[in-house]
Amino acid sequence: MFGVCVCPVEVSVVWESLRGHHRQVEMFRRAIRRGRLAHAFLLVGPPGIGKRTFALRVTQCLFCTRHPPEDLQACGECPACKQVLAHSHPDLMLVNKPEGRAELPIDLLIGAPDRRGREGLCHDLALRPMSAMRRVAIIDDAETMNDAGANALLKTLEEPPSGSVMFLIVPETESILTTIRSRCHQVLFSPLPSNDLTDLILQEGIAPDRDAAQLLASLSDGSLATASQLQSGDWRSVRERVCRELAAKDLDSQATAALLLATMEELGGDPASQRRSALWLVRFMVDFYRQLLGVDTGGSTAETALITPVRQNAAGDLICDDRWGLMLERCLTAEMNLSASMPIPLCLEALCHDLGRIGRGALLTV
Ligand SMILES: [Zn+2]
Structure with a gap:
Protein backbone atom coordinates (compact mmCIF):
# COMPACT_ATOMS: atom_id res chain seq x y z
CA MET A 1 0.00 0.00 0.00
CA PHE A 189 -0.05 27.00 19.26
CA SER A 190 1.63 30.41 19.22
CA PRO A 191 0.77 33.38 17.02
CA LEU A 192 2.55 33.24 13.66
CA PRO A 193 5.98 34.88 13.45
CA SER A 194 5.86 38.18 11.55
CA ASN A 195 7.82 36.88 8.51
CA ASP A 196 5.59 33.85 8.10
CA LEU A 197 2.47 35.97 8.45
CA THR A 198 3.78 38.46 5.86
CA ASP A 199 4.33 35.59 3.39
CA LEU A 200 0.87 34.18 4.08
CA ILE A 201 -0.78 37.59 3.63
CA LEU A 202 0.89 37.87 0.21
CA GLN A 203 0.10 34.26 -0.68
CA GLU A 204 -3.59 34.79 0.13
CA GLY A 205 -3.67 38.06 -1.80
CA ILE A 206 -4.81 40.00 1.30
CA ALA A 207 -2.31 42.82 0.67
CA PRO A 208 -1.11 44.06 -2.73
CA ASP A 209 2.65 44.09 -2.07
CA ARG A 210 5.31 43.11 0.47
CA ASP A 211 5.45 46.55 2.17
CA ALA A 212 1.71 46.57 2.77
CA ALA A 213 1.84 42.92 3.89
CA GLN A 214 4.60 43.68 6.41
CA LEU A 215 2.64 46.58 7.85
CA LEU A 216 -0.49 44.47 8.10
CA ALA A 217 1.46 41.64 9.75
CA SER A 218 2.81 44.07 12.37
CA LEU A 219 -0.75 45.01 13.32
CA SER A 220 -2.28 41.53 13.26
CA ASP A 221 -0.98 39.79 16.40
CA GLY A 222 0.31 36.84 14.39
CA SER A 223 -3.16 35.96 13.08
CA LEU A 224 -4.10 35.63 9.43
CA ALA A 225 -7.78 36.02 10.35
CA THR A 226 -7.00 39.37 12.02
CA ALA A 227 -4.96 40.49 9.01
CA SER A 228 -7.84 39.65 6.73
CA GLN A 229 -10.29 41.49 9.00
CA LEU A 230 -8.06 44.59 9.20
CA GLN A 231 -7.81 44.71 5.44
CA SER A 232 -11.57 44.66 5.04
CA GLY A 233 -13.22 47.86 3.83
CA ASP A 234 -14.47 48.89 7.30
CA TRP A 235 -11.10 48.75 8.98
CA ARG A 236 -9.30 50.39 6.08
CA SER A 237 -11.64 53.36 6.30
CA VAL A 238 -11.22 53.53 10.11
CA ARG A 239 -7.46 53.64 9.62
CA GLU A 240 -7.71 56.42 7.05
CA ARG A 241 -10.08 58.35 9.31
CA VAL A 242 -7.60 58.17 12.21
CA CYS A 243 -4.70 59.23 9.96
CA ARG A 244 -6.70 62.14 8.54
CA GLU A 245 -7.45 63.38 12.06
CA LEU A 246 -3.79 63.18 13.10
CA ALA A 247 -2.64 64.86 9.88
CA ALA A 248 -4.76 67.98 10.60
CA LYS A 249 -2.63 71.06 11.24
CA ASP A 250 -3.61 71.56 14.87
CA LEU A 251 -4.75 68.49 16.69
CA ASP A 252 -7.99 69.16 18.53
CA SER A 253 -7.79 66.86 21.56
CA GLN A 254 -11.49 66.78 22.29
CA ALA A 255 -12.52 66.24 18.67
CA THR A 256 -9.93 63.48 18.23
CA ALA A 257 -11.02 61.73 21.43
CA ALA A 258 -14.66 62.02 20.34
CA LEU A 259 -13.79 60.54 16.96
CA LEU A 260 -11.95 57.59 18.52
CA LEU A 261 -14.76 56.87 20.98
CA ALA A 262 -17.41 57.18 18.26
CA THR A 263 -15.40 54.74 16.14
CA MET A 264 -15.27 52.32 19.07
CA GLU A 265 -19.04 52.64 19.45
CA GLU A 266 -19.49 51.96 15.76
CA LEU A 267 -17.28 48.86 15.85
CA GLY A 268 -19.24 47.43 18.79
CA GLY A 269 -18.52 43.91 20.04
CA ASP A 270 -18.01 42.36 23.48
CA PRO A 271 -15.56 43.88 25.99
CA ALA A 272 -12.67 41.73 24.75
CA SER A 273 -13.14 42.69 21.11
CA GLN A 274 -13.66 46.34 22.15
CA ARG A 275 -10.24 46.27 23.77
CA ARG A 276 -8.71 44.72 20.66
CA SER A 277 -10.36 47.42 18.54
CA ALA A 278 -8.99 50.15 20.83
CA LEU A 279 -5.53 48.60 20.55
CA TRP A 280 -5.76 48.68 16.77
CA LEU A 281 -6.78 52.36 16.81
CA VAL A 282 -3.74 53.18 18.93
CA ARG A 283 -1.51 51.03 16.72
CA PHE A 284 -2.74 52.96 13.68
CA MET A 285 -1.65 56.11 15.53
CA VAL A 286 1.73 54.59 16.40
CA ASP A 287 2.19 53.69 12.77
CA PHE A 288 1.18 57.18 11.64
CA TYR A 289 3.88 58.83 13.77
CA ARG A 290 6.44 56.21 12.76
CA GLN A 291 5.80 57.09 9.15
CA LEU A 292 6.01 60.81 9.92
CA LEU A 293 9.40 60.20 11.49
CA GLY A 294 10.46 58.52 8.29
CA VAL A 295 10.46 54.98 9.59
CA ASP A 296 9.21 53.26 6.48
CA THR A 297 6.61 50.76 7.55
CA GLY A 298 4.80 50.53 4.25
CA GLY A 299 1.26 51.86 4.33
CA SER A 300 -1.52 52.38 1.86
CA THR A 301 -1.57 55.00 -0.86
CA ALA A 302 -4.31 56.85 1.03
CA GLU A 303 -2.07 57.23 4.09
CA THR A 304 0.95 58.22 2.06
CA ALA A 305 -1.19 60.94 0.47
CA LEU A 306 -2.02 62.24 3.96
CA ILE A 307 1.46 61.92 5.44
CA THR A 308 3.56 63.31 2.60
CA PRO A 309 2.24 66.93 2.82
CA VAL A 310 2.70 66.96 6.62
CA ARG A 311 6.30 65.83 6.18
CA GLN A 312 6.93 68.31 3.37
CA ASN A 313 5.55 71.24 5.40
CA ALA A 314 7.86 70.37 8.25
CA ALA A 315 10.91 69.60 6.11
CA GLY A 316 14.06 70.31 8.08
CA ASP A 317 12.14 71.47 11.16
CA LEU A 318 13.81 69.58 13.99
CA ILE A 319 11.18 70.72 16.50
CA CYS A 320 8.56 68.82 14.49
CA ASP A 321 10.68 65.69 14.63
CA ASP A 322 10.96 66.05 18.41
CA ARG A 323 7.21 66.49 18.75
CA TRP A 324 6.42 63.50 16.57
CA GLY A 325 8.90 61.46 18.60
CA LEU A 326 7.12 62.46 21.82
CA MET A 327 3.74 61.76 20.26
CA LEU A 328 4.93 58.33 19.15
CA GLU A 329 6.18 57.58 22.66
CA ARG A 330 2.87 58.73 24.13
CA CYS A 331 0.96 56.40 21.78
CA LEU A 332 3.23 53.50 22.72
CA THR A 333 2.48 54.20 26.39
CA ALA A 334 -1.25 54.15 25.58
CA GLU A 335 -0.80 50.81 23.84
CA MET A 336 0.84 49.43 26.98
CA ASN A 337 -1.91 50.87 29.18
CA LEU A 338 -4.61 49.29 27.04
CA SER A 339 -2.85 45.93 27.17
CA ALA A 340 -2.73 46.33 30.95
CA SER A 341 -6.54 46.69 31.12
CA MET A 342 -6.80 50.47 31.63
CA PRO A 343 -10.41 51.59 31.00
CA ILE A 344 -10.67 52.33 27.27
CA PRO A 345 -12.34 55.81 27.37
CA LEU A 346 -9.92 57.01 30.05
CA CYS A 347 -6.93 55.77 28.07
CA LEU A 348 -8.03 57.29 24.73
CA GLU A 349 -9.09 60.63 26.25
CA ALA A 350 -5.82 60.99 28.18
CA LEU A 351 -3.89 60.08 25.04
CA CYS A 352 -5.63 62.73 22.92
CA HIS A 353 -5.28 65.31 25.68
CA ASP A 354 -1.52 64.72 25.85
CA LEU A 355 -1.10 64.64 22.07
CA GLY A 356 -2.80 68.05 21.94
CA ARG A 357 -0.44 69.42 24.59
CA ILE A 358 2.63 68.04 22.82
CA GLY A 359 1.35 69.59 19.59
CA ARG A 360 1.17 72.96 21.35
CA GLY A 361 4.75 72.62 22.45
CA ALA A 362 4.44 71.10 25.91
CA LEU A 363 7.14 68.67 26.94
CA LEU A 364 5.50 65.78 28.66
CA THR A 365 6.97 63.01 30.64
CA VAL A 366 5.44 60.12 28.78
ZN1 LIG B 1 -1.47 11.32 -0.49
Missing part, protein backbone atom coordinates in the same frame (compact mmCIF):
# COMPACT_ATOMS: atom_id res chain seq x y z
CA PHE A 2 2.85 2.39 0.80
CA GLY A 3 5.33 1.08 -1.77
CA VAL A 4 5.40 4.12 -4.04
CA CYS A 5 8.81 5.76 -4.21
CA VAL A 6 8.65 9.48 -3.58
CA CYS A 7 11.18 12.16 -4.41
CA PRO A 8 12.57 14.41 -1.61
CA VAL A 9 10.61 17.43 -2.84
CA GLU A 10 7.37 15.50 -2.55
CA VAL A 11 8.23 14.32 0.94
CA SER A 12 8.01 17.75 2.52
CA VAL A 13 5.20 19.17 0.42
CA VAL A 14 2.46 18.84 3.04
CA TRP A 15 4.28 20.69 5.82
CA GLU A 16 6.29 23.13 3.75
CA SER A 17 3.25 25.27 3.02
CA LEU A 18 2.21 25.37 6.69
CA ARG A 19 3.75 28.43 8.31
CA GLY A 20 5.19 28.11 11.82
CA HIS A 21 4.19 25.29 14.19
CA HIS A 22 7.21 23.06 13.36
CA ARG A 23 7.58 22.04 16.99
CA GLN A 24 4.03 20.69 16.99
CA VAL A 25 4.70 18.74 13.77
CA GLU A 26 7.72 17.10 15.40
CA MET A 27 5.70 16.26 18.49
CA PHE A 28 3.07 14.46 16.40
CA ARG A 29 5.71 12.67 14.34
CA ARG A 30 7.44 11.35 17.47
CA ALA A 31 4.12 10.24 18.99
CA ILE A 32 3.10 8.35 15.84
CA ARG A 33 6.51 6.67 15.48
CA ARG A 34 6.31 5.44 19.06
CA GLY A 35 2.78 4.20 18.44
CA ARG A 36 1.55 6.60 21.11
CA LEU A 37 -0.82 8.81 19.18
CA ALA A 38 -3.50 9.97 21.62
CA HIS A 39 -7.21 9.57 20.83
CA ALA A 40 -8.04 13.22 21.42
CA PHE A 41 -6.10 16.46 21.04
CA LEU A 42 -7.02 19.92 22.24
CA LEU A 43 -5.44 22.40 19.82
CA VAL A 44 -5.19 25.68 21.72
CA GLY A 45 -4.26 29.09 20.33
CA PRO A 46 -5.59 32.42 19.03
CA PRO A 47 -7.96 32.31 16.05
CA GLY A 48 -6.58 32.46 12.53
CA ILE A 49 -3.11 31.02 13.15
CA GLY A 50 -3.55 27.66 11.39
CA LYS A 51 -4.82 25.17 14.02
CA ARG A 52 -7.54 23.79 11.76
CA THR A 53 -5.12 23.63 8.82
CA PHE A 54 -2.72 21.76 11.10
CA ALA A 55 -5.41 19.21 12.04
CA LEU A 56 -6.27 18.71 8.36
CA ARG A 57 -2.59 18.21 7.46
CA VAL A 58 -2.18 15.58 10.18
CA THR A 59 -5.32 13.89 8.83
CA GLN A 60 -3.84 13.90 5.33
CA CYS A 61 -0.73 12.24 6.72
CA LEU A 62 -2.83 9.58 8.47
CA PHE A 63 -4.89 8.89 5.33
CA CYS A 64 -2.34 9.35 2.50
CA THR A 65 -1.99 6.15 0.49
CA ARG A 66 1.57 6.93 -0.57
CA HIS A 67 3.15 7.35 2.87
CA PRO A 68 2.95 5.26 6.02
CA PRO A 69 1.42 7.25 8.92
CA GLU A 70 4.73 7.00 10.85
CA ASP A 71 6.36 9.36 8.33
CA LEU A 72 3.79 12.06 9.09
CA GLN A 73 4.01 13.01 5.45
CA ALA A 74 1.42 13.25 2.71
CA CYS A 75 1.78 13.51 -1.04
CA GLY A 76 -1.07 15.98 -1.52
CA GLU A 77 -1.85 14.21 -4.80
CA CYS A 78 -3.50 10.86 -4.04
CA PRO A 79 -7.32 10.67 -3.89
CA ALA A 80 -7.23 10.42 -0.06
CA CYS A 81 -5.12 13.60 0.26
CA LYS A 82 -7.38 15.47 -2.15
CA GLN A 83 -10.53 14.31 -0.37
CA VAL A 84 -9.19 15.55 2.98
CA LEU A 85 -8.41 18.93 1.44
CA ALA A 86 -11.93 19.09 0.00
CA HIS A 87 -13.39 17.93 3.38
CA SER A 88 -15.06 15.07 1.50
CA HIS A 89 -13.10 12.06 2.78
CA PRO A 90 -15.59 9.46 4.09
CA ASP A 91 -13.49 8.86 7.23
CA LEU A 92 -13.11 12.54 8.12
CA MET A 93 -15.79 14.28 10.17
CA LEU A 94 -15.49 18.02 10.46
CA VAL A 95 -17.89 20.27 12.34
CA ASN A 96 -17.79 23.93 13.28
CA LYS A 97 -20.10 26.67 14.49
CA PRO A 98 -22.17 27.83 11.50
CA GLU A 99 -21.80 31.48 10.49
CA GLY A 100 -24.17 33.71 12.47
CA ARG A 101 -24.83 31.10 15.19
CA ALA A 102 -23.69 31.53 18.79
CA GLU A 103 -23.31 27.81 19.50
CA LEU A 104 -22.09 24.67 17.85
CA PRO A 105 -25.43 22.86 17.27
CA ILE A 106 -25.74 19.68 19.33
CA ASP A 107 -27.36 17.99 16.31
CA LEU A 108 -23.96 17.98 14.61
CA LEU A 109 -22.58 15.93 17.49
CA ILE A 110 -25.39 13.48 18.30
CA GLY A 111 -27.93 13.88 15.50
CA ALA A 112 -31.27 15.68 15.12
CA PRO A 113 -33.89 15.05 17.89
CA ASP A 114 -35.62 12.31 15.90
CA ARG A 115 -32.28 10.64 15.04
CA ARG A 116 -30.46 11.13 18.37
CA GLY A 117 -27.59 8.74 18.79
CA ARG A 118 -28.09 7.34 15.30
CA GLU A 119 -26.23 10.05 13.44
CA GLY A 120 -23.89 12.96 14.13
CA LEU A 121 -20.17 13.08 14.74
CA CYS A 122 -20.12 10.87 17.87
CA HIS A 123 -22.06 8.13 16.07
CA ASP A 124 -20.10 8.35 12.83
CA LEU A 125 -16.74 8.27 14.57
CA ALA A 126 -17.58 4.83 15.99
CA LEU A 127 -18.31 3.33 12.55
CA ARG A 128 -15.73 1.17 10.79
CA PRO A 129 -13.42 3.22 8.56
CA MET A 130 -14.59 3.18 4.94
CA SER A 131 -11.30 3.67 3.13
CA ALA A 132 -8.61 4.78 5.60
CA MET A 133 -7.24 2.78 8.52
CA ARG A 134 -8.97 4.95 11.10
CA ARG A 135 -11.55 7.72 11.44
CA VAL A 136 -10.74 11.32 12.34
CA ALA A 137 -13.03 14.02 13.76
CA ILE A 138 -12.22 17.73 13.82
CA ILE A 139 -14.38 19.93 16.05
CA ASP A 140 -13.65 23.57 15.32
CA ASP A 141 -15.04 26.29 17.65
CA ALA A 142 -15.29 23.58 20.34
CA GLU A 143 -15.56 26.31 22.99
CA THR A 144 -19.03 27.14 21.63
CA MET A 145 -20.50 23.73 22.50
CA ASN A 146 -23.26 24.09 25.07
CA ASP A 147 -23.33 21.87 28.16
CA ALA A 148 -25.51 19.23 26.50
CA GLY A 149 -23.12 19.06 23.54
CA ALA A 150 -20.09 18.88 25.82
CA ASN A 151 -21.66 16.07 27.86
CA ALA A 152 -22.49 14.10 24.73
CA LEU A 153 -18.93 14.49 23.50
CA LEU A 154 -17.58 13.54 26.91
CA LYS A 155 -19.05 10.04 26.52
CA THR A 156 -17.12 9.58 23.27
CA LEU A 157 -13.95 10.92 24.88
CA GLU A 158 -14.33 8.52 27.81
CA GLU A 159 -14.63 5.53 25.49
CA PRO A 160 -13.02 6.55 22.21
CA PRO A 161 -13.65 4.20 19.27
CA SER A 162 -10.58 2.09 18.57
CA GLY A 163 -8.01 3.86 16.38
CA SER A 164 -10.06 7.06 16.13
CA VAL A 165 -8.47 10.49 16.51
CA MET A 166 -10.29 13.68 17.55
CA PHE A 167 -9.08 17.25 17.29
CA LEU A 168 -10.88 19.87 19.37
CA ILE A 169 -9.97 23.43 18.42
CA VAL A 170 -10.26 26.23 20.99
CA PRO A 171 -8.77 29.72 21.46
CA GLU A 172 -7.86 29.22 25.13
CA THR A 173 -7.43 26.26 27.44
CA GLU A 174 -9.95 27.70 29.90
CA SER A 175 -12.62 28.07 27.24
CA ILE A 176 -13.61 24.40 27.50
CA LEU A 177 -14.90 22.28 30.40
CA THR A 178 -12.22 20.78 32.63
CA THR A 179 -13.77 17.34 32.20
CA ILE A 180 -13.23 17.56 28.42
CA ARG A 181 -9.83 19.19 28.73
CA SER A 182 -8.53 16.48 31.05
CA ARG A 183 -9.33 13.78 28.48
CA CYS A 184 -7.43 15.49 25.66
CA HIS A 185 -3.75 15.86 24.97
CA GLN A 186 -3.18 19.62 24.86
CA VAL A 187 -1.15 21.13 22.04
CA LEU A 188 -0.42 24.85 22.37
